[in-house]
Amino acid sequence: MKRRKVLLVGWDGVRDDTARRLALPALTEVADAGRWWTTTLPDVDVAPTVTAVGWSTILTGVWPGDHGVLANEEELNRLHRYPEVLTTAFCERPTLATYGAASALIFGTTFGPGPLFGPGVRTVDWVDRRHYPGKFTETDPLIQEAAERQLREEDxxxxxxxxxETDQIAHDFGTGVEYEGAIARQDARLARLIDCLRSRPSFADEEWLVMVTTDHGHLDEGGHGGGSWQERQSFVVAGVLGGQAQWAEDAENVDIAPTILTHLGIPAPERYRGKSLRGTVDAG
Ligand SMILES: [Zn+2]
Structure with missing residues (x-):
């Protein structure tokens, strides 16, 4: 029986249509080991298509009406009752080694509705991007380096x-060639993370579920928050390295958290609004 593990990679503000057009090698490799679903965010009568809302939905497994993060601004919410999936998993299985790496303020500080990282994120690599003039263009490489070390050397x-970085570039330049270049850089980073998993001495005894997703899209000229299809588009890519699985036909972003827990053999809590995208019966 292989040890089941999960890597969830979050790219901020990556349009599904752009990512598909670019035929990204690493993302395609994950999808070939599983599936790539186009997803749609709730319309603006539920919540705006902004970062804090998007990641709260992805990580808590419930919609904005439940987790209560309805903007990027400081506000009361229910994240303490709807913790992110790492904390949910850790509370169910305290031997689990959970790891979070990020440089966006909402994950590691009380900025806006944060922190999104709850107490069950037991190891954190955190960089405060306010200290870096280039913002994510400077901090993503630091986060990447830390994550590579963690995935290669720790357990x-x-x-x-x-x-x-992708969100920052879209805001600065729109969704043209600079944006495509930033998405390609994210994909190159994904390739290196997967290389780290494959280089683990214990990789042959492990079964890694790799998932990639995004919190919202972007208008062609850059910018998000509204209800256009460009802003509401998202995606979920999931694949199992070194294993086979059956996958659901359709997906929503609230399905990510239950998929992670199911892979780890942890029952999804009743509060969850989604389903596991991975079937419980393996194909092989
Ligand atoms: Zn965002």
Whole structure:
């Protein structure tokens, strides 16, 4: 019986249509080991298509009406009752090694509705991007380096790695060639993370679920928060390295958290609004 582990990679503000058009090698490799679903965020009568809302939904497994993060601004919410999936998993299985790496303020500080990282994220690599003039263009490489070391040398069971440069570039330049270049850089980073998993001495005894997702899309000219299809588009890519699985036909972003827990053999809590994308019966 292989040890089951999870790597969830978060890319901020990556449009599904752009990512598909670019035929990204690493993302395609994960999808070939599983599936790539196009997903749609709730319309703005539920919540705006902004970063804090998007990641709260992805990580808590419930919709904005439940987790209560309805903007990027400081506000009361229910994250203490709807913790992110790392804390949920850790509370169910305290031997689990959970790992989070991010440089966006909402994960590691009380900025806006944060911190999104709860007490069950037991190892954190955190960089405060306010100290770096180039923002995510400077901090993503630092987060990437830390995550690579963690995945190569340590023994995480459930890892979340957040990279934000794509959103920054879209805000600065729109969704043209600079944006495509930033998405390609995220994909190159994903390739290196997967290389780290494969280089683990224990890799042959492990079964890694790799998932990649995004919190919202972008208008062609850059910018998000509204209800256009460009802003509401998202995606989920999931694949199992060194294993086979059956996958659901359709997906929503609230399905990510229950998929992670199911892979780890932890029952999804009743509060969850989604389903496991991985079937319980393996194909092989
Ligand atoms: Zn965002």
């Amino acid at each position: 995480p069971d459930l890892a979340f790695v957040y990279l934000g």
